Amino acid sequence: MGFEITIQKSENSRIGNFDPQNIGFGKIFTDHMFLANWDGKTWTNPRIVPYGPLELSPATSAIHYGQAIFEGMKAFKNMSNGKTLIFRPLENCHRLNRSAERMVMPSVPDDLFMEGLTQLLEIDEEWIPKTEGGALYIRPYMFATDDFIGVKPSETFIFAIFCCPVGPYYNKALKIKVEDEFSRAAPGGVGFTKCAGNYGASMYPTLKAQQEGFDQVLWTDPVSHQWVEETGTTNLFAVIGDTVITPALTPTLLAGITRDSVIQGLKHLGYNVEERGLSVDELKAACKNGSLKEIFITGTAATLISIQGFGHKGEYFEVLDNGNTDASQSIKNFLDAIRYGKAEDVFNWNVEI
Numbered sequence: 001m002g003f004e005i006t007i008q009k010s011e012n013s014r015i016g017n018f019d020p021q022n023i024g025f026g027k028i029f030t031d032h033m034f035l036a037n038w039d040g041k042t043w044t045n046p047r048i049v050p051y052g053p054l055e056l057s058p059a060t061s062a063i064h065y066g067q068a069i070f071e072g073m074k075a076f077k078n079m080s081n082g083k084t085l086i087f088r089p090l091e092n093c094h095r096l097n098r099s100a101e102r103m104v105m106p107s108v109p110d111d112l113f114m115e116g117l118t119q120l121l122e123i124d125e126e127w128i129p130k131t132e133g134g135a136l137y138i139r140p141y142m143f144a145t146d147d148f149i150g151v152k153p154s155e156t157f158i159f160a161i162f163c164c165p166v167g168p169y170y171n172k173a174l175k176i177k178v179e180d181e182f183s184r185a186a187p188g189g190v191g192f193t194k195c196a197g198n199y200g201a202s203m204y205p206t207l208k209a210q211q212e213g214f215d216q217v218l219w220t221d222p223v224s225h226q227w228v229e230e231t232g233t234t235n236l237f238a239v240i241g242d243t244v245i246t247p248a249l250t251p252t253l254l255a256g257i258t259r260d261s262v263i264q265g266l267k268h269l270g271y272n273v274e275e276r277g278l279s280v281d282e283l284k285a286a287c288k289n290g291s292l293k294e295i296f297i298t299g300t301a302a303t304l305i306s307i308q309g310f311g312h313k314g315e316y317f318e319v320l321d322n323g324n325t326d327a328s329q330s331i332k333n334f335l336d337a338i339r340y341g342k343a344e345d346v347f348n349w350n351v352e353i
């Protein structure tokens, strides 16, 4: 299926207001956005228009009943030839569609996703930071637009993509609180999706953790609170002895694309990687006996960040000062070299435009 995308260019670029030396995260948006409408049967009116407010009915069903899903992905500048590299975009398209199925939303065809994305990046190419550490964060998302207040799946939706130039999401090693009261996701629920409600529900526990001096929550399984799952914004890896362990995927865990890249990359670099249950007790025991070398977290926005230490039931476990960052540094360098076009893309992850 081919999609004809109409383009309305912005008359006043805002790029002059953008300071590449002081990017921050998520506050500046590029000049354009991509939009398409689902009319109940098909995707219609794919278009690129100036970035700006959307006009919506107060009864827009996504706002009331939460049919809203999103993705996070990044584009980088190839440091050697200036071309744009998008990191594993089809993985995001496919995860968006897994979320869509669970939330009774239409799927977005690969070619609509890729055409909208690549044309948008071509138009807003100048906004992609040219400095290492910088990237263009891309936010594809979909939400229900029926103007109707009964509880039922919406018949109409908007699929949209907008972008922001970004620097680091976190700029220091984090202290995380192992959550043993609140839950992020339950068996049979929507934990494996990137639906908006998962993030809305996490804000109260995260705020409480921050009031206790932590930066983030480390979610545990909702039944026993014994098994580590993910943090509020990322997946998690622990290096115990000579093994890198990450919680195995379950229906309550988000299948991170960075998580998958880290697993594949570490194996490629010769590390022993295990996807399996990781209990809070194992982490605490390894920290106490000195075999816990490091904990790091991974995500598109966060990239890869070390964990300073973790708290559990009022006890604090220091990790970073007692360990080493060998595995996280190696995989960070490996992934960055591919993302910025400085090393061979051995897994064919980059889409060049």
Ligand code: COI
Pocket (backbone or CB within 6 Å): 071, 072, 073, 199, 233, 234, 299, 300, 301, 302
């Ligand atoms: C991402 O890493 O892209 C995310 O979507 C996580 C968060 C910023 C909500």
